[in-house]
């Protein structure tokens with residue numbers, strides 16, 4: 001229990017009084033990668049939004065706790081939550097690239113997002129970004145820093161979006177379908193980069209994906225959701241190689257894009 005960085009304890013989440021997630025339990029150790037899988041509408045995004053306080057109007061955690069380092073983050077005031085978002089729990093989305101501001105350079109956006117949480121000069125921000133870009137094998141880091149999003153490919157924007165989330169060096173990263181809008185070679189790169197971030201910084205990651213190939217490549221543990229309820233939860237080896245539930249078997253039978261292309 002003590003070494004868990006994030007714990008969901010009997011979590012129920014409702015929209016306008018109707019429970020869409022029920023009695024979900026899982027925990028995350030530092031550096032652990034959890035794959036969150038399930039059909040569309042099973043509650044994956046809702047689960048991670050709840051920890052970020054991003055459920056929106058009508059959405060509420062109606063039972064249970066979500067604890068970050070032992071502290072129930074549902075109880076803390078919005079101002080404190082803002083400090084956790086980004087700095088302690090980073091987030092990347094399917095369209096992390098598209099959510100970049102189109103009329104400001106990547107460098108400006110990195111500087112601004114870092115400055116929102118800590119005192120940094122532009123030079124320090126740039127040095128840290130360059131250092132991370134190099135570690136992630138970006139081809140032309142200086143050009144990425146200077147570029148506007150429209151000057152980069154979609155895949156490169158997505159990778160820049162991930163790097164921006166990681167520059168805060170959050171101990172936890174929520175990645176909601178980070179690869180699904182990308183073509184396969186970029187998907188593989190992004191998977192490699194997330195694994196590299198775990199190796200470099202010990203980042204714990206919750207990865208939401210429909211792609212079982214991504215889960216196989218990354219996850220230590222897997223939670224299978226159906227209609228807002230846990231179907232199976234355990235180590236990736238056990239869930240992926242010896243699924244018990246017919247629903248998990250069906251999900252696993254869907255051809256994973258990553259694997260298919262790796263084989264091709």
Ligand SMILES: Nc1ncnc2c1ncn2[C@@H]1O[C@H](COP(=O)(O)OP(=O)(O)OP(=O)(O)O)[C@@H](O)[C@H]1O
Pocket residue numbers: 015020038039040041042043044045046047055056058059
């Ligand atoms: N803002 C909202 N208002 C009302 N219901 C919502 C809202 N957001 C999500 N839901 C409902 O909560 C349930 C879970 O949705 P959620 O988006 O978390 O599923 P998901 O597993 O992430 O799906 P997908 O894989 O398609 O992203 C669905 O029944 C959805 O209709």
